[in-house]
Amino acid sequence: xxxxxxxxxxxxxxxxxxxxxxxxxxxxxxxxxxxxxxxxxxxxxxxxxxxxxxxxxxxxxxxxxxxxxxxxxxxxxxxxx
Amino acid sequence: xxxxxxxxxxxxxxxxxxxxxxxxxxxxxxxxxxxxxxxxxxxxxxxxxxxxxxxxxxxxxxxxxxxxxxxxxxxxxxxxxxxxxxxxxxxxxxxxxxxxxxxxxxxxxxxxxxxxxxxxxxxxxxxxxxxxxxxxxxxxxxxxxxxxxxxxxxxxxxxxxxxxxxxxxxxxxxxxxxxxxxxxxxxxxxxxxxxxxxxxxxxxxxxxxxxxxxxxxxxxxxxxxxxxxxxxxxxxxxxxxxxxxxxxxxxxxxxxxxxxxxxxxxxxxxxxxxxxxxxxxxxxxx
Ligand code: SF4
Ligand code: SF4
Ligand code: SF4
Numbered sequence: 001x002x003x004x005x006x007x008x009x010x011x012x013x014x015x016x017x018x019x020x021x022x023x024x025x026x027x028x029x030x031x032x033x034x035x036x037x038x039x040x041x042x043x044x045x046x047x048x049x050x051x052x053x054x055x056x057x058x059x060x061x062x063x064x065x066x067x068x069x070x071x072x073x074x075x076x077x078x079x080x081x
Numbered sequence: 082x083x084x085x086x087x088x089x090x091x092x093x094x095x096x097x098x099x100x101x102x103x104x105x106x107x108x109x110x111x112x113x114x115x116x117x118x119x120x121x122x123x124x125x126x127x128x129x130x131x132x133x134x135x136x137x138x139x140x141x142x143x144x145x146x147x148x149x150x151x152x153x154x155x156x157x158x159x160x161x162x163x164x165x166x167x168x169x170x171x172x173x174x175x176x177x178x179x180x181x182x183x184x185x186x187x188x189x190x191x192x193x194x195x196x197x198x199x200x201x202x203x204x205x206x207x208x209x210x211x212x213x214x215x216x217x218x219x220x221x222x223x224x225x226x227x228x229x230x231x232x233x234x235x236x237x238x239x240x241x242x243x244x245x246x247x248x249x250x251x252x253x254x255x256x257x258x259x260x261x262x263x264x265x266x267x268x269x270x271x272x273x274x275x276x277x278x279x280x281x282x283x284x285x286x287x288x289x290x291x292x293x294x295x296x297x298x299x300x301x302x303x304x305x306x307x308x309x310x311x312x313x314x315x316x317x318x319x320x321x322x323x324x325x326x327x328x329x330x331x332x333x334x335x336x337x338x339x340x341x342x343x344x345x346x347x348x349x350x351x352x353x354x355x356x357x358x359x360x361x362x363x364x365x366x367x
Contacts (some may be wrong), residue, residue: 051251052284056186061286064250072254 004062004075007031009038012046013071020046021053024074028059033080036062038073047072093166094152097145104135104145105155106167108204111178111196111216112140114164121162129155139213140177141167171341173203173212173332181218181235182294188218189279189294190235195321202325203332209339209348212332213302220278220297227311230345231331232299233324236277236317237292243267245289252281252290261290277317296324300331300357301346309346314358315365323365330364331357 010027012020024039031037041050047064051074055061060077067073089096094103107122114122122142126134131146147155156166167175176199179185181192196216203214217224218235226232246268253261253268260274261281268289282292295317302311318324331345334357339348349357 047254048257048280049255051286052186052255052280055284055286061249061251062247064254066250074251 004036006038006075007035009040009073011040012050013040013042017045017049020050024050024054025057028054028057028076028078031078033078035078037076037078039076040067040071040073043070043072050074089152091168091170091172092156093168094147095143095169099146101149102145103147103149103152104143105130105147105152105159106137106169107142107144107159108165108167108175109141110176110200110204111193113193114142118162118164121159121164124162125155125158128158139175139215141175168205169211171208171210173206173208173214176200176204176214176216177224177229178216179218179224181216185218187221187279187283188235189237189277189292190216190218190233190296192216192218192224192235195233198321198325199328203328206332208332208336209341210344212335212345214328220276226297227299227302228304229302229311230300230335231328232302232311234297234299235279236295236297237279237282238277238295238317239270239275239279239281240291240293241268241270242289242291245287247287247289249286251284251286255280255284293319295319298324298327300361301344301349303344303346305344307344307346312354314354314361318365326364326367327361330360334360 012023015023028037051061054076059079062075065073093106097104126144129147129151130144135143176196178192178196182188183191199214213229214231215224215226215229216233217226226234253263258274258276260271262269279292281290297317299311299313303309335345338352
């Protein structure tokens, strides 16, 4: 599978819903259009739901990577409106 | 003066423990009230009740401590505020609904317009016993569809479009049932595990998980003295027209087979689930 050139990353494993989404959103908002963000999140609820929330914000999901340590990294490309 | 309690009750005024006091049950469809309706309810509760209202477990509103002599005035003043009186007794009751696809991001079907349509069609219909409809927007089941005589739950029938798949893996994780897997050849759906929740459809970034919304219908739920979960007897129903055909069939069956005071479930059990299922299926294939 292709890897992506990550411009920035954010860790949301230290917060719980609904702050998970807010923290990820703030990180994306600070980026430029077209840049790629890696969001590290816990398995379970965040890995199931955060991708969809980011998609609903209009950004482009590239991949959800299993880090095999109980966390996942969501690779997202920022898309402005 | 002889008081006709049965007609008072039909009209939604329930006799209280306190003599000559009645609790007015209001008609609420799908749990929604406008701010104007709330003002009318508030003013009547203050003027004719004791200043409080009770929210029932089925999204209803009741105004207790209405005096017998005020019933006509209460009906009139509520009516002016766009509020009608509900029903009790052996008939189709308040139709309940969650917020559904209009408001909730998880919703697979529009619940409010459906609850309105059901209510317009059946509300108050006389039957051997009470009959409850409930509509919930997705398999999260916030409105607990299966506790109703006829429950409707939104769902999605999923179809994968492998040529659009970017193999991101989001759907595999989003699916709580383990129905989607990713092998070398791409994504695969095990339909036998799918519960129609639609999460993969909502999460897929590239429109490769496609969902067709539908109604998952359950029959014969009851959560009163007897507790039983409604049973689903057909695959998800695609359109409202078909949905109403099977709802008509269920109500006709109930009217024809139930003894007075008997709920849908025991009536089905006496006739046999097979017999009930055939009449639902007949309606489906009409
Ligand atoms: S049942 Fe589904 S659509 Fe309805 S409120 Fe719950 S999550 Fe939302
Ligand atoms: S609809 Fe739900 S259960 Fe079915 S495959 Fe999609 S996520 Fe899994
Ligand atoms: S979410 Fe969509 S694009 Fe991603 S793996 Fe599943 S089907 Fe493919």
